[in-house]
Amino acid sequence: MSSPRKVSDSTVRRLSSYLRILRELSSGGTETVSSDRLAELGGLTSAQVRKDLSQFGNFGVRGRGYDVSALAEELTRILGLDREWRTVVVGAGRLGSALTAYPDFSVQGFRILALFDSDPSKHGRRFGEATVLPLEELEEFVRERKVEVAILTTPAAAAQAAADRLVAAGIHGILNFAPTTLDVPDTVHVRVVNLAIELEGLSYAIREDGSRGTGSSGGGPDEE
Amino acid sequence: MSSPRKVSDSTVRRLSSYLRILRELSSGGTETVSSDRLAELGGLTSAQVRKDLSQFGNFGVRGRGYDVSALAEELTRILGLDREWRTVVVGAGRLGSALTAYPDFSVQGFRILALFDSDPSKHGRRFGEATVLPLEELEEFVRERKVEVAILTTPAAAAQAAADRLVAAGIHGILNFAPTTLDVPDTVHVRVVNLAIELEGLSYAIREDGSRGTGSSGGGPDEE
Structure with a gap:
């Protein structure tokens, strides 16, 4: 059973994200969710959602979407979170x-x-x-x-x-x-x-905005 | 100057990582570093290192590698870390x-x-x-x-x-x-x-080991 499960790091991250969304939906009383809605909540395309989840079995109910509790339970198991x-x-x-x-x-x-x-x-x-x-x-x-x-x-x-x-x-x-x-x-x-790496990604992105906004000088937001 | 700088998120992360390595090398007194050595320290291929760094200019000194201080300074500027x-x-x-x-x-x-x-x-x-x-x-x-x-x-x-x-x-x-x-x-x-996502990546990976190790049962490391 291990070979079909060899999935990428980024897929595992998305599974974590789906699980978080499903738990929120579940605590709000939602019973089923479409791949479109899951995609929207996760900032992904619905094709990506369907592709990710299809690797682990058939969770979709045609015309209704996914069963929120069943899918959350399965993802919990897949991610190794059903144990201490x-x-x-x-x-x-x-x-x-x-x-x-x-x-x-x-x-x-x-x-x-x-x-x-x-x-x-x-x-x-x-x-x-x-x-x-x-x-x-x-x-x-x-x-x-x-x-x-x-x-x-x-x-x-x-x-x-x-x-x-x-x-x-x-x-x-x-x-x-x-x-x-x-x-x-x-x-x-x-x-x-690495918290510094996240901060550096942020400062890079903000500085890029500054470069674009001020045109050619590239001096960044300090010049405002 | 902004258009040639549009680089991916993962490139920015690697730049952060190079910068960290260069600072360590610099504080240890190293003046030049080859792309092979940078790649080894960062867990990447040297082709990746050369590709990443070539996007921002020509930092290599043929036959000697990169100038550690000059490259660190440039990455600091690119990442927006030369300011508060x-x-x-x-x-x-x-x-x-x-x-x-x-x-x-x-x-x-x-x-x-x-x-x-x-x-x-x-x-x-x-x-x-x-x-x-x-x-x-x-x-x-x-x-x-x-x-x-x-x-x-x-x-x-x-x-x-x-x-x-x-x-x-x-x-x-x-x-x-x-x-x-x-x-x-x-x-x-x-x-x-998201610290939980990192932990879930870890539990997924450890559980996978358990599945492979114990063969077909898939019960994970709890069974040891």
Whole structure:
């Protein structure tokens, strides 16, 4: 069953987006939704929506669209959200502790069991059910509690060493917020959240507007 | 000068990534870098690197590669990072205040002038040079201080109303952390950071491994 499921990263992202839309529709009492409407809500073409969803089975009801609850349930299963993922946060600074409180994580089944930090002054602090533990205890905790996912929020300089320890302890996936590239084996999945890259995309786009608006000078919005 | 610059979103992301690598190389004392080495550090092919960079001019020195400082400087300019972007954070919860302290923002020229929140108990709190102000003061502040970028970290239900107010006050770009789609005019640029989507990509990938590893049952890593 694995081969027909080999889908692209961008498809997986769109599936996440469909699921979010379907949940909103469902909580608003909507029972069926057309591919046109799903496409409109997701900012996509309806052909894209139909193509994406057809890879996973036949969810459409001819003339009525998709069954909102059934499709949401199937996407939840496909995305691996019908189960709990044992998760730790490495780096208990502001970002790490903010993420621990981020409601979407627990809603999606990412259960944060502990935070780890090298700073002794942070040890013992509680965030929800999770406590900040010494970094030296990381491997043992990951092994014993069969932790699957780590959210990495250390400074860039400490990230690779932390990743190496997580990999050695058997982690399956890392969500990397540290602004550096991690070198891990192919068997460990890494997702990167680089906030600076998003901001740079924004500044590039705004500056482009400025260039177009002012014609040839290219000086950007500062000249207004 | 704007038409040859119309590059794709994914190119802009790679430019950000090159810039990050070049800065690391520069701080390590490296003066020139080959496209092969840049490609290796960025996890790309060298053909991709050469194609991306050739869109913006001729930075290569034949037989020696790229001049690290000159290329970094040029990418900084292209990405709009050679200037300051007046920025506010809307939503002064944990995520908003964590982002205010995120060092990369100020390094990249995003200067956070203020945070806004509807909760009076948060008003007056200081984060660096920024203070939490009442949400009612948002439009006036954005207009008077010519704020260009807003980082939106409100709950989903409050995000569209906040975006409408930012747009009315003349904002140029929004970095949206609220887990909802924003409806804004085409003239306003929106970048979405959806942490749940990244986590879902991770859980999808790990689950896929589980399916392959255990053969036909598809039960995933829970069965280990």
